[in-house]
Amino acid sequence: MASSKLSKWNLKDLLKKPGDADHEITKLLDLVKKIESYQPQFTPSVSVETFKTMIQLIEQLALESECVKLYSQLWFAEDMQNQQALALKSKLETLGTDMENRLLFFSQTWKRFPEKDAERLIKALPQYAYYLRKLHQYKKYMLSNEEERIINIKDLTGSNTVVTVYEMLTSGFTFDFNGKKITQEELFHYARDPDPKKREGAYKALYAVFQEHSALLGEIYKALALDWNKEFVELRKYSSSIAVRNFGHDIQDSTVETLLNVCKKNQKLFQNYFEIKSKKYKIPFNRYHLYAPPKMSPFKMAYPDAVKLVLDAYQSFSPVFRTGAEKILHEHHIDSEVRKNKSTGAFCAGESPAITPYILLSYTGDLHSINTLAHELGHGIHHLLSSKQNVLYVSAVLPLAETASIFGELLLMDHVKKLNPKLAQELLVLELDGFYGSIGRQAGFVAFEKEAHRMVLEHASTEDLAKQYSKMLKQHFGNMEIPDCFRWEWLYINHIFTVPFYCYAYSFGNLLALSLYAQYKKHTGKERDQIVDKIIHLLSQGSNASPEQLVADIGFDITQESFWQAGFDVIKEMVEALQD
Ligand SMILES: [Zn+2]
CATH class of the missing domain: 3.40.390 (Collagenase (Catalytic Domain))
Known part of the structure; x- marks a missing residue:
């Protein structure tokens, strides 16, 4: 079968040739113009017909722009030295931002529609109900037009710029490793090297740089956390700093709390895993060697x-x-x-x-x-x-x-x-390392963020935050030795700076899959077939309802601790299998 040979992909399904992009871009701009032309009519008394046409045009734009945008991204990804591809990708990115700004009026106006007008339109277009309602719910956190305008301007020169400074600064870092200057990506490669000296050296090189810049990076963090709290909690009246993210994910605060609690309760499980891994594969029980690869049999599969x-x-x-x-x-x-x-x-x-x-x-x-x-x-x-x-x-x-x-x-x-x-057995280690990284570790970050945001409001120093991080890390890993330099770890976690509290989404997603898998494994015969159908149904829904609703529709309840614990129980079985 030709399709199972190693090969390059065929991008012609997206665009016949790069030269066709200009024609596509012209079509997209025409569509934007058409949508814009409806702006004067877009008031709370807009007719269902007009409103429907607008949404259909927005849909068409999303559909048509995806092809050419994806083409430019993939063309560049297949050869990152291709200057033509890079130019097209940049052009489309600029175009995308420009189009987004021009169409911002739609969501901004919609969010301000009075409840009864919004409901009238939503009822008439049930196929878009979830999308429209979710957008409209932001109304309760909105300020006056004038205040929103000031926040927009101040964000541009304020927090947005601070994020850019953080990214420019940290992406420009190089690290001294074995007499060479290398990038962070190369460094992380060495953190998983079979040679323990290299693993330790990689972390030492990483934290030497972050410690050197810790005062500046800490100030950046404090400014962002303070801005987040002042704007969202104080002015917009979200109930807490993490509630802002939960609202965006459309997950109840209490469900996220339940998830994070279950993660905390199961810290010991990952501690056990790393202890077993360390004994079984003779790896030092030290944070430097967390991701040490066990000695594996030389194995290749065509x-x-x-x-x-x-x-x-x-x-x-x-x-x-x-x-x-x-x-x-x-x-x-x-x-x-x-x-x-x-x-x-x-x-x-x-x-x-x-x-x-x-x-x-x-x-x-x-x-x-x-x-x-x-x-x-x-x-x-x-x-x-x-x-x-x-x-x-x-x-x-x-x-x-x-x-x-x-x-x-x-x-x-x-x-x-x-x-x-x-x-x-070898695959098991790979999986368990992965589950730790995407579940336990991410939940740990969010637990720290909750503390850090509180501390920043009480004028904590960067040193205080590092101390707190170090303390939490020790609880997180139990008996494992944690070298002091890890207190600077949070400074390189991009998400903590740029998308506060986002990391729990990884814990959520991975545990959800594990919990559903537990349901699948628990049953046999006809009952198992039913679970399979349910999971296929869930995956077919995209995002047409909240995560909670989508999972409830197939009969499971993510508000319950037991649902999440079932996911950890799968991990527990995997750890036990490793011990055998
Ligand atoms: Zn993935």
Whole structure:
């Protein structure tokens, strides 16, 4: 099967040739102009017909812009030295911001519609109800037009600039490592090196730089946290600093609290895991060596075999999953070969009902590569399933976005266990390291942020914040030795600065997948088939309701501690399997 050869992707489905982009851009600008022409009529008494036309145009714009935007991003990702691709990507980014600004009037005006007018329009257009209602709910946190205008101007020169300064400063850092100056990305590679000296050296090099700039970075953090609290809590009257993020995710505060509590209660589970890993693979029990790779058997799998393995794993869950993965492979929407100048890492992109998603990864044949293939195909399957939704709903909200991909990893592990138990043990370490990184670690960041925001309001110094971080880290890791330099860790976590409290979405998404997987494994026969149908149904909804509602619709309750605990119980079983 040609589609299971290592290869480059086919971008022609998005755009026949780069030269066609200009024509597409002209069409997009025409659409923007058309939407703008409705602005004078867009008042609370707007007719349903006009309103509907406006939304359909916005939908059409989202649909048509996705093709050319995605083309420019993927063309650049396949060869990051390609100057033409870079130019097109930049052009489309500027165009995107420009279009967004021109159409801002829609959401800004809509949010101010009186309740009864908004409801009249929502009722007439039930297919857009969730989108419109969610947007309109911001009304309760809005200030007067004049105040909003001042905040907009002051954000531009204030907090937005502070974020840019943070990003410019930290992305320009280089680190002294073994007599060379290297980037942060290269450094993190060494944090997972088989050589313990290199792992330790990598962290020392990292924190030497962050400590050196700690006074400045700490001031930046304090300014951002203070701004966040002054604007959102004091002026807009959100109930707490984390409530701002919860509202954006459309998850109740109490549900997030429950999730974070369950994560805290299960800290010990990850502590146990790292202790077992350290003993079993003779790794020093020290934070420097948290991500030490265990000595693995030299193992390589040819790409066609990996494709078969992953497809079979998906088949074991449902033929619907397998068909989705095959579609992506058959249409050559996967760039799998290792190539110079290609973007590093892996991703799945294409959030539009009109596009078969695209996947980028660099397949090297090791376990990590196979796992990545399963993970990204999971995202692809999710995109395909939700493509029956309209474009405004097609991309899953982040808390749900990892469901299918994590599911894919778990199915792969299950499948490998049957075929090759020794290999399954090694995959287990990879998975558990990953779950710690995306669940325990992220929940730890948010726990720190909650403390830090409170402390900043009480005029804490950067040194106080570092002390607090260090204290929490010790509780987080129990008996593990934590070198003092880790007190500066929070200074390099971009999300803590740029999107406060966002990190719990990773814990949420990963645990949700694990909890659903627990339900799947718990049942057999007909009951299991029902769970499979439910999960496929969930993935087909995109984001047409709140995460809580979507999960409730298939019969599970994310407001309950027991739902989340079931996810940790899957991890517990994995830790026990490692011990055997
Ligand atoms: Zn993912």
